[in-house]
Amino acid sequence: xxxxxxxxxxxxxxxxxxxxxxxxxxxxxxxxxxxxxxxxxxxxxxxxxxxxxxxxxxxxxxxxxxxxxxxxxxxxxxxxxxxxxxxxxxxxxxxxxxxxxxxxxxxxxxxxxxxxxxxxxxxxxxxxxxxxxxxxxxxxxxxxxxxxxxxxxxxxxxxxxxxxxxxxxxxxxxxxxxxxxxxxxxxxxxxxxxxxxxxxxxxxxxxxxxxxxxxxxxxxxxxxxxxxxxxxxxxxxxxxxxxxxxxxxxxxxxxxxxxxxxxxxxxxxxxxxxxxxxxxxxxxxxxxxxxxxxxxxxxxxxxxxxxxxxxxxxxxxxxxxxxxxxxxxxxxxxxxxxxxxxxxxxxxxxxxxxxxxxxxxxxxxxxxxxxxxxxxxxxxxxxxxxxxxxxxxxxxxxxxxxxxxxxxxxxxxxxxxxxxxxxxxxxxxxxxxxxxxxxxxxxxxxxxxxxxxxxxxxxxxxxxxxxxxxxxxxxxxxxxxxxxxxxxxxxxxxxxxxxxxxxxxxxxxxxxxxxxxxxxxxxxxxxxxxxxxxxxxxxxxxxxxxxxxxxxxxxxxxxxxxxxxxxxxxxxxxxxxx
Numbered sequence: 071x072x073x074x075x076x077x078x079x080x081x082x083x084x085x086x087x088x089x090x091x092x093x094x095x096x097x098x099x100x101x102x103x104x105x106x107x108x109x110x111x112x113x114x115x116x117x118x119x120x121x122x123x124x125x126x127x128x129x130x131x132x133x134x135x136x137x138x139x140x141x142x143x144x145x146x147x148x149x150x151x152x153x154x155x156x157x158x159x160x161x162x163x164x165x166x167x168x169x170x171x172x173x174x175x176x177x178x179x180x181x182x183x184x185x186x187x188x189x190x191x192x193x194x195x196x197x198x199x200x201x202x203x204x205x206x207x208x209x210x211x212x213x214x215x216x217x218x219x220x221x222x223x224x225x226x227x228x229x230x231x232x233x234x235x236x237x238x239x240x241x242x243x244x245x246x247x248x249x250x251x252x253x254x255x256x257x258x259x260x261x262x263x264x265x266x267x268x269x270x271x272x273x274x275x276x277x278x279x280x281x282x283x284x285x286x287x288x289x290x291x292x293x294x295x296x297x298x299x300x301x302x303x304x305x306x307x308x309x310x311x312x313x314x315x316x317x318x319x320x321x322x323x324x325x326x327x328x329x330x331x332x333x334x335x336x337x338x339x340x341x342x343x344x345x346x347x348x349x350x351x352x353x354x355x356x357x358x359x360x361x362x363x364x365x366x367x368x369x370x371x372x373x374x375x376x377x378x379x380x381x382x383x384x385x386x387x388x389x390x391x392x393x394x395x396x397x398x399x400x401x402x403x404x405x406x407x408x409x410x411x412x413x414x415x416x417x418x419x420x421x422x423x424x425x426x427x428x429x430x431x432x433x434x435x436x437x438x439x440x441x442x443x444x445x446x447x448x449x450x451x452x453x454x455x456x457x458x459x460x461x462x463x464x465x466x467x468x469x470x471x472x473x474x475x476x477x478x479x480x481x482x483x484x485x486x487x488x489x490x491x492x493x494x495x496x497x498x499x500x501x502x503x504x505x506x507x508x509x510x511x512x513x514x515x516x517x518x519x520x521x522x523x524x525x526x527x528x529x530x531x532x533x534x535x536x537x538x539x540x541x542x543x544x545x546x547x548x549x550x551x552x553x554x555x556x557x558x559x560x561x562x563x564x565x566x567x568x569x570x571x572x573x574x575x576x577x578x579x580x581x582x583x584x585x586x587x588x589x590x591x592x593x594x595x596x597x598x599x600x601x602x603x604x605x606x607x608x609x610x611x612x613x614x615x616x617x618x619x620x621x622x623x624x625x626x627x628x629x630x631x632x633x634x635x636x637x638x639x640x641x642x643x644x645x646x647x648x
Contacts, residue, residue, distance in 0.1 A: 099131045100329065104161055104168075107137070111322035112165035112185035113223075121146045136328040137163070145325055156330040164324035166314045181313060184223045187320035188257035191225040195251040200227040202249075209242035226251075261316050268308035374400045378407055432471060435464040477609050486616050488530040492643040495559040495566055496521035498531070502538040503557055506546065514551040517542070520558040527566045528640045533613050538570065540606040541633050545572035548631070566639040571632045577625035585623050586611045610635075 110123055117137065128135045128148035136147040136155055147153070165182035191199065203219045206229035210217040216232045231239050250258070377392045384390040391411055394404045442461055445451045480486040503519040510517035527534075538557065545555045553573040560567050577585060588608045614621045614635055625631035 099133070100160070103127055103131060103133075103135065103329075104163065104327070107163045107325075107327065108165050108168050108182050109184050111163055111325070112182040114322050115320055117145045117322050117325060124148055134328075134330040136330075137325045138328070140324055140326065142326075149330075156328045159326045160329040161327045162324055163327050165321045166317060167324075181310070181317070182321075185317050185321050186224040187317040188260065189224045189254055191251055191253055195253055196225040196227070199225070199251065203227040203229045206242050210239070213241060215239070215242075224254075257316070261312055264312035264315055265308050268305070374404060378404060381407065381411075432468065435468040435471075438464045439468075471605070475605070477612065486612070488533060488616060490528050490530055492640060493527050493529050493531055493534065494523075495525040495527060495568065496523055498527075498534055498538065499557045499559050499568070502535055502542060505535070505539065506542045509543075510546055510555065513546055513549070515546055515549050516552075516554045517546075518554065518556055520556060522560060524642060525559055525561045525566055526640050526642055527637045529617050529637060533617075537610050537613050537635065538568065540610050541570040541635075544606055545570055545574070545631070545633075548572060548574040550574065561639055564639060566637045568635040568637070569632055571630065573630045576627045576629050577623065577631050578627055582623060582625060586621070 106123070106127060107120075110120055111117070114120075120137065124135050124137065124146045125148050127133075134147075134149050134156075136149065137145040138155070139145060147155075165185045168180055168182055200219070200221075204227075207217045207219055210229065210231055215235065217229050218232065219227050220230050221227045374392070374395060381390040381392045391408045392404050394401050394408070439461055442451075442457060446453050446457065451457065477486065499519045499521045503517055507517055542555060542557065549555055549572045555573075556569075556571045558569045558571070560569075586607045588605060610633075611621050614637070617637055619635060619637035621633065621635050623631060623633050
């Protein structure tokens with residue numbers, strides 16, 4: 071997997087780099103194209119004669135280039151006449167609103183510096199400015215520095231210092247070095263008039279607001295200029311609007327630019343052959359490595375899955391298991407299969423034990439009834455009241471087992487019907503204690519109740535008496551003479567807690583987890599003197615859980631046992647208003 075990941079990463083990196091190279095080239099070409107066309111528009115009053123420039127750019131960049139007016143009228147197109155324009159425009163060429171470094175079409179508030187209009191110097195002024203600039207370069211060179219001259223779009227030549235200290239630069243700067251020429255002064259005056267009403271002061275402040283003008287004329291060209299700097303956005307906007315108004319007659323109108331392939335048969339990025347070869351080679355390597363590793367992984371995965379399939383096809387009674395050889399998803403699946411097999415084996419054992427227990431519990435009373443009836447039928451014994459009473463007790467025991475099994479079956483099937491109503495815990499405890507008091511007195515066991523008033527639960531009264539009755543019966547059976555069985559009720563924040571505590575011999579730790587299992591008894595002899603049918607505590611758990619509660623047992627040998635029932639508590643019911 072690491073090899074596949076590494077190879078895939080390499081392929082992605084190569085592809086990304088190739089695309090970035092191609093895209094960078096395209097963006098660079100588009101930026102250069104937009105700059106060239108904006109420069110043409112900045113230096114021409116209209117688009118007449120742009121066809122030759124357009125076709126030269128088209129041949130150089132191998133791109134179709136077309137220009138239309140803002141209203142869709144074709145200005146020039148490098149494609150054959152009649153060829154449909156591309157579906158989408160690429161940019162707007164407007165020298166008064168352009169940013170060639172943004173995405174195509176994102177025309178911002180910049181003005182192309184090549185749009186100089188009335189600020190263009192005359193031939194004489196060009197020569198005069200060039201002479202001044204050359205004199206300054208000589209001065210910079212004389213005092214240990216250096217420099218060169220650069221010609222600006224307006225025709226003005228300026229001196230650019232190179233590696234020269236500020237002292238030398240100041241020493242070689244003169245008043246005539248950046249003097250405003252007559253043509254420029256006339257243009258500045260016209261610009262100031264265009265800003266009348268939104269710019270305080272005269273045109274001198276323009277040099278402080280606009281960086282292009284400040285670079286063009288310097289910062290000290292007009293003696294006595296105000297020291298207050300005007301930097302307000304409103305003034306800057308006023309200046310931009312005035313400059314566009316002044317330059318508009320000297321530049322070409324905005325045009326819409328369409329770009330496409332020369333034959334208009336390709337779309338997207340046309341990668342170079344070298345990049346195509348790299349991508350194809352790496353992709354082939356990725357496929358080869360992926361296929362090899364996939365085959366190896368498939369064999370490794372299929373082997374344990376086949377073992378699982380063979381084990382699952384075994385007969386149910388075999389309880390087959392598989393070896394867990396890995397710690398991945400397949401290993402987890404094998405462990406889950408083994409766990410499921412173990413639970414199924416356990417359930418099967420419990421089912422067999424339950425069938426045997428039910429047969430035993432039903433056989434005993436039925437055998438007794440059948441034996442006494444056969445003796446009476448043969449005339450060996452008269453049906454006196456004692457015999458009738460004995461047969462009646464056996465029938466009651468049989469009926470009791472059947473009723474218990476019926477309750478458990480209804481609980482398992484979810485058909486156990488509960489008739490809930492608000493039930494006071496102290497009344498419930500009192501009723502159960504009164505019902506079992508005679509049995510407690512006969513066993514010489516003290517039965518007492520300990521409750522608090524005002525504790526209410528939402529429960530079926532009959533079923534809750536059955537729950538506590540089973541627990542009390544079980545406690546009386548295992549409490550020796552002179553012992554005590556206590557019924558108690560208390561409350562927590564959200565629960566009602568009912569407990570049955572005895573002072574009997576207790577339950578062994580190994581037996582405690584099984585006390586609620588069906589047909590389970592600590593005495594394996596199944597003696598009815600010391601144990602019942604083994605269903606009472608199972609029914610307790612079934613009924614409590616049907617009420618949304620829980621039951622638990624705590625015990626230690628020689629310290630008795632405590633059975634705790636927890637049920638959701640409710641508020642005291644409102645009166646009937648009488």
